Amino acid sequence: MQIKAKLAEIVGKEHVDTTRKALLPYAKDHSLLECNGLADAVVWPDTAEQVQKIVQLANEIKMPVIPASSRQHFHGSTLPKMGGIIVDLKRMNRILDFDVPDRLVRIEPGVTWGQLQPELMKIGHRMVMPLMPLADSSVVASLLEREVPTNPRYEYGEPMTSNEVIWGSGMRFRTGSASVPGFPDKADSKGGNPEGPGTNWYRFFQGAEGTMGVVTWSIVKFEYLPEIDKTYFITFDDIGAAVEPLYQMQRRMIGNECLLINNQVGALIFGDGSDKTYQALKRQLPPWFIVLVLSGPPRSPEAKLAYEKKALDEVCANQPGVVRVDESLAGAVGLERKLPDMLRNPWPAERTWWKHQLKGECEDLLFIAKMEQAAAFTELVTETAGAHGYDVRQMGVYLQPIEQGRACHLEYQFYYDPDDADEKAMVKALYMDAAAKLLAQGAFFSRPYGLLSPMVFEKARGYTNTITRVKEVLDPNYVMCPGNVCF
Known part of the structure; x- marks a missing residue:
């Protein structure tokens, strides 16, 4: 047949x-x-x-x-x-159930950011999401790939708890506290513990690019919507000057959303999609700036904002590299009022995604590093891009603190015209060259996709051999996504 x-x-x-x-x-x-x-x-x-x-x-x-x-x-x-x-899996797009007291929702893999976020806002809650993802991208896929959220306060708490997965062997399996008999209809467990009885199986398919199995539903965490928000912009002339203030903010747990971007990323995110607005923002925005949102919870919101603002003033007062701390941003009038909602919602579905506005495509070079390495790594990538003929004035840079400031997600964005074969080849060459240099200098490629997989996994033979043995158990016939990760 x-x-x-x-x-x-x-x-x-x-x-x-x-x-x-x-x-x-x-x-x-x-x-x-x-x-x-x-x-x-x-x-x-x-x-x-x-x-x-x-x-x-x-x-x-x-x-x-x-x-x-x-x-x-x-x-x-x-x-x-x-x-x-x-x-x-796009037909499997059901929001299966809410657990509001524990702030958990069980969803299928076809549920998108544009679908889930409005439903949560109806009940006064929200997902903590990456930096303005596509509205039609899968929430489960994003969490499986461990894409970094813009709110570091929730980054180190596991956002994904229990899951149901079909392993490559064809076995149907549930992880964490959802693995108890009778879940979800005839069990007291709500699936909120990712480890539950036994091994923390949920790690086997996170970041595995579909090579271990197919997740058919996940229980994920959500958070309340703040009562009030206050946005601040801390500006710098160079990325190195932002590291210590960022570290101090994270150590003292100041604010909710907190990220550092350059004016290239800001011009794309804050504009209206027109070249005129983009060019104007590029001229007026500061070279580097931290976006920080202070938020008041349902209980005593004003008091929380007051002591966090005091802590922010103390941090910035002792940092010579800080140019300004302001409630508004030059060139972006009124942005401070709109920004919290922008960061808590996916990119509008009717608009070209911000990474594709400039030339049509964007390749991201992303990895984990210590924050104090950010300046040296940025200089290395800038020099490499320039040597390959890329206009470094159009290179986007995004730094997301993680692990309470002990490390960061660093992301370099290279925009290119997909119909220009020479430009595409140039971006590919600089991407591989920069990645090799970064790897040699200690960058940690926790998500080495596509072109980078052979380079990264060759450096980690012991790890590669271990996950290969795991793969042999969960997918003995190697049917799941051959050619991905290290298989």
């Missing part, structure tokens, strides 16, 4: 397609990684039972399975590198 007929028996003939027209969109994404072929089929399951049967079938016929949940993809993780079955 042909693969299409077998899949149709599982999901219905209207939810499987093998035509070239249907498969072409899955053969490319927004990354620099090239895919030289097509999948054999794309299937749109509606239940975990259907996903399990698809994976079991793939084991029988020894065919790859590539799960996808967002509407757009950026890292090469969903490309059918060796053919196989694309399991598009």
Whole structure:
């Protein structure tokens, strides 16, 4: 029996397609990684039972399975590198249940930021999200990839608790305290403990790019909406001067949203999408600035804002590199009032995503580092980009403190025209060159996607061998996403 007929028996003939027209969109994404072929089929399951049967079938016929949940993809993780079955989870987009007292929600992988955030706001809550993600990107995929949130206060608390996963072997499995018998209907457990009875299994599929299994639902944390917010901008002439103030703010747990960006990123985020506004913002915005949002909780909000503002003044008063601490930002009138909502919502669906506004595409070079390394790493990347002919004035830089300031997520953004082959090749070359130099200087590539995977995993042979042995247990026929991570 042909693969299409077998899949149709599982999901219905209207939810499987093998035509070239249907498969072409899955053969490319927004990354620099090239895919030289097509999948054999794309299937749109509606239940975990259907996903399990698809994976079991793939084991029988020894065919790859590539799960996808967002509407757009950026890292090469969903490309059918060796053919196989694309399991598009967009129909599995149900918000299954809310646990408001414990601030937990159980969602399927097709639920997007644009879908979940409005539902939470109706009950006075919100997700803590990365920096202005696409509205149609999957919440579960974002958390599985451990994308950093703009609110460091919640970054070190595990945002994803229990999950249900179909391992590559076809076994259906639940993690944490959701693994108790009868969950969710006939059990006292609410699934809020990620470790629960036994091993912390949830780590096996985080950052694994779909190579261990398919997550069919997750229980994730959300937070209350503050009663009041106050935005501050702390400006600097160079990135190095911002490190100590950032560290002190995080050590003293000042504010909620807190991030450092350069004027290139600011001009894209704060503009209206027009080139005129972009150019004006680039001229007027300071070279570097911290965005800090002080927030008052439902109980005693004014008092909390008052003591956090006092602490902020104390931190900045003793830092010679601080140019200004202000409630407004030059060139962006009224931004201070709009910014908290901007940071707590995905990018508007009707607008071109901010990273794609300048030239159409963007490649992110991202890694973890100590904050005191930020200036040296930025100088290294700037010099490398310039040597390859990239206009460094258009290089975006985003620093997100993590682990209470002990480290940071550093991200360099290279914008390019995808229809210009020479420009695309230049960005690819500088990307690989800069990554190799950063790796040699101690940068930690915790998410080495696509082109970087061979370079990074070659440096970590012991780790690679360990996760290969884990893979052999959970996916003995290696059907899950071959070609990803180190497999």
